Amino acid sequence: MSAQTLTEIPPSAPPDPAAVPRVVPRRRAGQWAAATVVLALLALALTSVVRNDAFQWGVVGEYFTTAAVLRGLGLTLWLTALVMALGFAFGTLLAVLRLSANPVLRAVSWGYVWLFRSMPVLVQLLFWFNIGALYPKILGVRTVDLFGPVTVALIGLTLHEAAYAAEVVRGGILSVERGQIEAAQALGLGRWRRWRRIVLPQAMRSIVPPAGNMLIGTLKGTSIVSVIAVQDLLYSVQLVYHRTYQVIPLLLVATLWYIVVTSLLGAGQYAIERHYARGTVR
Template identity: 80%
Template sequence: MPVNDSLVTDASAPSDRRFLAPPDTPADDDALKVVPVRRTGQWLAAGVVVLLLVMAGNSVVRNEAFQWDVVGAYFTTTAVLRGLGLTLWLTVLVMVLGFALGTLLAVCRLSSNRILQGVSWGYVWLFRSMPILVQLLFWFNIGALYPQLGLGIPFGPEFVTVKTVNLLGPVSIAIIGLTLHEAAYAAEVVRGGILSVDRGQWEAAQSLGLGAWRRLRRIVLPQAMRAIVPPAGNMLIGTLKGTSIVSVIAVQDLLYSVQLVYHRTYQVIPLLLVATIWYVVVTSVLGVGQHYIERHYARGTAGAR
C-alpha cells in the first residue's frame, strides 16, 4: 500500500512547532505581576487598636491620680519586700505539696483498686466543688469543731493532746487550705499527662521486668511531662495570684502588706499599683521559665521551638 509521505513524521527530527500561549497570557513568566492581597480592613483595625493603646497609655502616664512618685517610693520598702517574700515562699511550698499529693491521687485514680479509685475521685470532686475562700474560712474556724487534737488509741485513751488554736496559726491554715485545693487540680493534670502516654510504653517497660513504681518514675512520667508542664505552669501562676486571698485571714503576704500601708496613709491607688506591678513582674519571669521548661520536654517532637 502506498504510504503518504505527508503523514509520516520523523521523531528524531527537530520540530519547529511552538506552543502558542493564549492571547491574554504573557509569553514570558517575568512579565507576570504578583499583586498582593489588599488587607484594608485589617490595617484599619490595627490602626484603631494602636490609637486606643496610645490614648490609654497617655491617660495612665499623665493622670496625676495614679501618683507614680508614691509608687516608686513604696516599691522596694521593707514591708512590701517582706510580703513579696512570703508570697513567693507560700507559692513554692503549696505547689510542691499540692503536686506531691496530686500525683498520689492520680496514681490511686488509675489503679485497679476500686476503693482507691473512689477515694481519689471523691477527694477531687469535693475540693474542686468548694471555693477556695470558703475552704480557708472553714479551716480558720476549725477550732469550733475540734477544740483540741489528740494522738492515742482509737476509741481509747489519748497520749498527747494539743489545742487547735495553738497548733494552727494563720500561715499554717493558709498552707493547708491552699495545698488541699491545689492537689485536687494537680491530680487531674497529672492523670491527664499519664493517660497521654501510649499504652505500649507501659507494656514495653513491663516486659523488661520493671516494677510498677519504677515504670511510672523512669518511663511514664518523663514522657507525660510534655502534657503536664503547660497546665502546671498555668497553675503555678494562678497559685501565685491566688495567694492574695490569704489576706482575709491576716496572713501578711504582698497584698496584705500594702493594705496595712494604705490603711495608714490612705494612698489606696498607688499602693495597689505597687502590688500589681510586683505580680506582673513575677508572673512574667515565671512565664519565661515555663517556656524554656516546655521546650526542654518537647525535644524531639514536631512542635518543639
Template identity: 80%
Template sequence: MSSDTLAKAAAPAPPEPADILRIVPQRRYGQWTAAVAVLALLGFAVNSVLRNEAFQWDVVAQYLTTDSVLRGLWLTLWLTAVVMALGFALGALLAAARLSANPVLRAVSWGYVWLFRSIPILVQLLLWFNIGALYPQILGVKTVDLLGPVTVAVIGLTLHEAAYAAEVVRAGILSVDRGQIEAAQALGLSRWRRWWRIVLPQAMRSIVPPAANMLIGTLKGTSIVSVIAVSDLLFSAQLIYHRTYQVIPLLMVATIWYTVVTSVLGVGQYYVERHFARGAGRTR
C-alpha cells in the same frame, strides 16, 4: 519545507513582557484599619495611665521596695512554692489512686477531687481558720495555738491545689500511648524504670503547660490569704494604705510585683516546655 519548520512557523509568538499578567498583592484595608484603631486605643490607654495624677507614680516608686512590701513579696513566693510542692505531691498520689485497680482507692480519689473542687477556696480558708470551733484541742494542744494564719493558709491552699493537680497528673499519664508501656514491658524494664524513663518524660509534655498555669494561678491566688491576716504582698500593701489612705498607689505596687513575678514564671515555663518537648517534633 520540512514539517518542523512548518510547526515552528505555525506556533504563536511568545508574549511580550508587557503582556504578562502582573501579580498584585491583595489589599488588606480592613486589617490595617483594625490595627491602627487598636494601636490608637492602646496608646490612649497608656497615656491616660501614665499622665493621670491619681495614680501617684512617685508614691508607687517610694513604696515599691520598702521592707514591709518586700517581706510580703517573700512570703507570697514562699507560700506559692510550698503549696505547689505539697499540692503536686498529694495530687500525684491521688492520680495514682485514681488509676489503680483498687475500687476503694479510685472512689476515695474521685470523692476528694469532687469535694475540694466544689468548695470555693475562700470558704475552705475560712473553715480551716475557724476549725477551733469544731475541735478546740488537737493532740492536747489548743487549736488556735497549733494552727496559726500561715499554717491555715498552707493547709487550705494545698488541699485545694491537690484536687486540680491530681487531674493534671492523671491527664498527663493517660496521654502516653499504651504501646509505649507495652514496648517497655517487652524489653523487660522494671516497673519503676518504665515509669521513670518512658511514661514520665512523655507525660510531662502534657503536664507542664497546665501545671505552669496552676503555678501562676497559685501565685495570684495567695492574695486571698489576706482575709485571714496573713502578711502576704497584698496584705502588706493594705496595711500601708490603711495608714496613709493612698489606696491606688499601693494597689499599683502590688500589681507591679505580681506582674513581674508572673512574667518571670512565664519565661521559665517556656524553657521547661522546650526541654520536655525535645524529640517530639520533626526537624528538617
C-alpha cells in the same frame, strides 16, 4: 529507541524567569486598619495612665521596694512555692490512686477531688481558720496555738491545689499511648524504669502547660489569705494604705509586683515547654 537517538534529543531549556508569573501576596487593608486603630487606642490608654496625677506614680516608686512590701512579697513567694510542691506531691499520689485497679482506692481519690473542687478556696480557708470551734484541743494542745494564720493558709491552699493537680497529672499520664508502655514491657523494662524513662517524659508535655497556669494562678490566689490576716503582699500594702489613705498607688505597687513575678514564671514555663517538646512537631 537507540542510544544515538537519545543523544540527538536537545536538553530542555531552563524557564525564562521573566515568563514565570510572580506570586503577589493578597493585600489585607482591613487587618492593617484594625491594627492601627487598636494601637492608637492602646497609646491613648497608656498616655492617660501615665499622665494622670491621680495614680501618684511618685508614691508608687517610693513604696515599691520598702521593707514591708518586700517582706510581704517574700511570704507570697514562699507560700506559693510550698503550696505547689506539696499540692503536686499529694496530687500525684491521688492520680496514681485514681489509675489503680483497686476500686476502693479509685473511689477515695475520686471523692477527694470531687469534694475539694466543689468547695471555694475562701470557704476552705475560713473553715480551717475556725477549726478550733470543732476541736478545741488536739493532742492536749489548744487548736488556736497549732493552727496559726500561715499554717491555715498553707493547709487550705495545699488541699485545694492537690485536687486540681491530681487531674492534671492523671490527664498527662493518660495522654501517653498504651503502645509505648507495651513496647517497654516487651523490652523487659521494670515498672519504675518504664515510668521514669517512658511515661513521665512524654506525660510532661501535657502536664507542664496546665501546671504552669496553676503556678501563676496560685501566686495570684495567695492574695486571698489576706482575709485571715496573713501578711502576704496584698495584706502588706493594705496595712500601709490604711495608715496613709493612699489606696490607689499602694494597690498599684502590689499589681506591679504580681506582673513582674508572673512574667518571670511565664518565661520559665515557656523554656520548660520547649525542653519537653523537643523532637515533636509543633
